[in-house]
Amino acid sequence: MIQAKGYAAQDAETDLAPWDFERREVGPHDVQIEIQYCGVCHSDLHQIKNDWFPGIFPMVPGHEIVGRIVKVGDHVKKFKVDELAGVGCMVDSCQVCENCKDGLEQYCLEGNVQTYNGRGKDGVPTYGGYSNTIVVREEFVLHISDKLSLAATAPLLCAGITTYSPLRHWKVGKGHKLAVLGLGGLGHMGVKFGVAFGAEVTVLSTSASKAEAAKALGAHHFVVTSDPAQLKAVKGSFDFILDTVSAEHDMNMYLSLLRTNGTHICVGVPPAYSIHPFSLLGGRKSVAGSGIGGIPETQEMLDFCAEHNIVSDIEMIDIKDIQTAYDRMVKGDVRYRFVIDIATL
Numbered sequence: 001m002i003q004a005k006g007y008a009a010q011d012a013e014t015d016l017a018p019w020d021f022e023r024r025e026v027g028p029h030d031v032q033i034e035i036q037y038c039g040v041c042h043s044d045l046h047q048i049k050n051d052w053f054p055g056i057f058p059m060v061p062g063h064e065i066v067g068r069i070v071k072v073g074d075h076v077k078k079f080k081v082d083e084l085a086g087v088g089c090m091v092d093s094c095q096v097c098e099n100c101k102d103g104l105e106q107y108c109l110e111g112n113v114q115t116y117n118g119r120g121k122d123g124v125p126t127y128g129g130y131s132n133t134i135v136v137r138e139e140f141v142l143h144i145s146d147k148l149s150l151a152a153t154a155p156l157l158c159a160g161i162t163t164y165s166p167l168r169h170w171k172v173g174k175g176h177k178l179a180v181l182g183l184g185g186l187g188h189m190g191v192k193f194g195v196a197f198g199a200e201v202t203v204l205s206t207s208a209s210k211a212e213a214a215k216a217l218g219a220h221h222f223v224v225t226s227d228p229a230q231l232k233a234v235k236g237s238f239d240f241i242l243d244t245v246s247a248e249h250d251m252n253m254y255l256s257l258l259r260t261n262g263t264h265i266c267v268g269v270p271p272a273y274s275i276h277p278f279s280l281l282g283g284r285k286s287v288a289g290s291g292i293g294g295i296p297e298t299q300e301m302l303d304f305c306a307e308h309n310i311v312s313d314i315e316m317i318d319i320k321d322i323q324t325a326y327d328r329m330v331k332g333d334v335r336y337r338f339v340i341d342i343a344t345l
């Protein structure tokens with residue numbers, strides 16, 4: 001077995017702390033990555049806190065992983081030692097169902113294996129990227145360009161693909177008015193991709209203090225959602241709302257901002273939604289959802305980012321400061337993604 005070290009939550013109530021554990025040996029189809037940076041996603045906190053379902057503890061979070069390959073199995077074809085590589089939210093799937101064959105492994109009909117807080121096909125719990133090394137089947141490893149800042153590339157593995165995929169699926173672009181709801185890790189990537197795809201982008205935010213920064217990200221307009229006058233001015237105006245909010249919010253109010261035939265795309269995962277049918281049928285509106293993205297599309301997104309010089313705006317932290325980072329993330333005080341420097345482990 002490979003000896004690994006990381007930061008783990010021992011249960012839902014205790015702060016993360018150093019924890020030593022084992023990873024499997026590198027098998028014929030595996031790649032071993034020495035992790036250099038790992039992004040901090042709000043999903044990490046949801047899962048540590050059992051917000052969605054009872055977690056598997058000890059839990060080593062982290063699914064925005066980048067680093068350098070240190071070993072490859074005998075049958076590995078796509079990767080070589082010393083190359084940069086990334087791992088996102090999944091590390092395995094059945095690979096034979098119709099969704100997997102379509103490159104939609106996130107919707108694997110057998111259920112995909114999550115990078116942490118899951119169990120591999122061998123039944124062993126998976127441990128994520130708040131650690132120094134990881135072993136992953138090559139089909140779930142991504143090529144990372146050396147043209148971009150490596151640390152700022154890490155959040156693309158979740159925040160990037162989770163916003164890129166729905167914008168591509170719904171063909172959001174020139175001629176569309178896109179609202180990005182919530183300007184955190186996902187939201188700021190949604191702004192960058194929306195702008196890159198040619199949409200007219202408005203940020204809907206609870207934080208007036210983010211106005212200047214939103215414009216710097218490329219957003220064309222900024223609306224503070226606590227101001228009724230600003231909301232009234234955008235009523236019935238958006239073709240799409242990309243909803244990245246992590247906490248409960250007034251869906252009926254936001255649906256009123258869509259124009260006829262508009263689509264509200266949920267990517268944030270609050271504990272619940274409450275939608276009145278009138279909010280949908282008055283204007284033939286749709287509410288949709290989207291989960292991360294498949295492996296081929298994740299590689300497409302990474303290549304698109306390398307070509308267009310798109311990375312995440314990050315604040316680097318030492319791993320010992322992870323709890324402070326969580327506290328600040330909950331308050332919406334992050335510009336726009338914390339990334340852990342794994343060298344501080």
Ligand code: NAP
Pocket residue numbers: 040041042043044046158159162181182183184185186187204205206207210244245246247248249266267268269270290291292329330332333334336
């Ligand atoms: P984040 O960085 O904390 O950003 C969330 C943003 O939502 C905050 O910055 C804040 O922006 C806004 N917000 C927070 N509470 C709010 C409230 N009560 N009402 C309105 N707005 C509020 O989180 P993240 O990492 O981007 O993740 C966002 C959500 O997406 C989480 O629930 C996460 O689990 C989920 N997620 C889903 C997928 C998927 O596959 N669909 C993948 C990754 C993450 P403002 O300050 O601008 O208001």
Ligand code: ZN
Pocket residue numbers: 041042043044063089158159
């Ligand atoms: Zn995530």
